Amino acid sequence: MPKPAKHVFVCMQSRPPGHPRGSCGANGCQEVFEELMFQWQSRDLITHGVQVTGAGCLGPCTAGPNVLVYPEGIMYGGVKKEDVSEIVNGHLIGGEPVERLLMDPEIWG
Amino acid sequence: MPKPAKHVFVCMQSRPPGHPRGSCGANGCQEVFEELMFQWQSRDLITHGVQVTGAGCLGPCTAGPNVLVYPEGIMYGGVKKEDVSEIVNGHLIGGEPVERLLMDPEIWG
Numbered sequence: 001m002p003k004p005a006k007h008v009f010v011c012m013q014s015r016p017p018g019h020p021r022g023s024c025g026a027n028g029c030q031e032v033f034e035e036l037m038f039q040w041q042s043r044d045l046i047t048h049g050v051q052v053t054g055a056g057c058l059g060p061c062t063a064g065p066n067v068l069v070y071p072e073g074i075m076y077g078g079v080k081k082e083d084v085s086e087i088v089n090g091h092l093i094g095g096e097p098v099e100r101l102l103m104d105p106e107i108w109g
Numbered sequence: 110m111p112k113p114a115k116h117v118f119v120c121m122q123s124r125p126p127g128h129p130r131g132s133c134g135a136n137g138c139q140e141v142f143e144e145l146m147f148q149w150q151s152r153d154l155i156t157h158g159v160q161v162t163g164a165g166c167l168g169p170c171t172a173g174p175n176v177l178v179y180p181e182g183i184m185y186g187g188v189k190k191e192d193v194s195e196i197v198n199g200h201l202i203g204g205e206p207v208e209r210l211l212m213d214p215e216i217w218g
Contacts, residue, residue: 001168001169001216001217002217002218003182003184003217003218004182007179007182009118009162009164012165051168053118053164053165053166053167054164054165055118055162055163055164055165056121056162056163056164057162058162059110059160060110070116070179070180070182071179071180071181071182072180073112073113073116073179073180075112107110108110108111108112109111109112
């Protein structure tokens with residue numbers, strides 16, 4: 001496999017209900033990951049050099065679901081299933097990060 | 110948290126014994142991850158800008174355990190617990206990838 005042009009990591013961390021750190025799992029990361037994988041397969045994103053991987057905790061738990069794109073190191077926060085198409089079209093294919101979903105630079109920057 | 114200078118992803122994928130794709134789990138990724146996390150904590154690698162995250166399948170299953178470092182996109186294969194110090198000292202702190210552990214460029218390159 002070639003080195004990805006865009007390697008997307010989706011936090012899949014879950015914690016028990018009421019845990020003080022919260023978790024991306026509690027905020028709906030599973031359906032974000034599933035939507036991204038669905039688009040990856042159905043739109044053949046591998047031909048655009050896109051790879052998608054589930055990941056453990058990426059850090060800013062209360063601001064999730066978190067989605068991190070390398071090599072740029074662009075972190076998105078509070079991503080919803082409905083945001084996935086915009087990330088795919090705008091960033092993963094189009095090359096321009098989606099400004100409105102960027103993590104607060106005080107948290108990741 | 111600041112954006113990591115080196116973000117290390119360790120494949121944590123397991124598959125049942127005898128699965129045709131094999132897995133990093135079957136090849137000992139768990140102890141690689143634990144050693145890396147031990148050194149991360151005990152050597153305070155966060156002060157060097159190092160972050161460590163467990164990950165799902167990174168691709169080249171039969172060549173694992175796989176360890177991937179971004180933003181460079183450097184993939185190591187067949188990593189053993191005993192190799193972790195060399196990766197930490199040489200690459201994560203020293204900035205020079207460990208040549209002898211690099212994934213075959215036919216597989217990742």
